[in-house]
Amino acid sequence: MSRSSKAVVSFIVGAAVGVAVGYFLNSDKKDELVDKLKYQADKLKEKFRAKKQQYEDAIENELT
Known part of the structure; x- marks a missing residue:
């Protein structure tokens, strides 16, 4: 596909969206x-938030 046809397709898709x-x-x-x-x-x-807390707890347990 040429550059101009890609540009046209992109324009049409963008307009539809x-x-x-x-x-x-x-x-x-x-x-x-x-x-x-x-x-x-x-x-x-x-x-x-739950995953972050889980990782923080795991790291803290490993360091102690």
């Missing part, structure tokens, strides 16, 4: 999506 995001953010489901994303982010943060 932009339209989809714009449509979704203006729809009634926006609040539901934001709540789901916040919930998933909080779960992920809690998993990272």
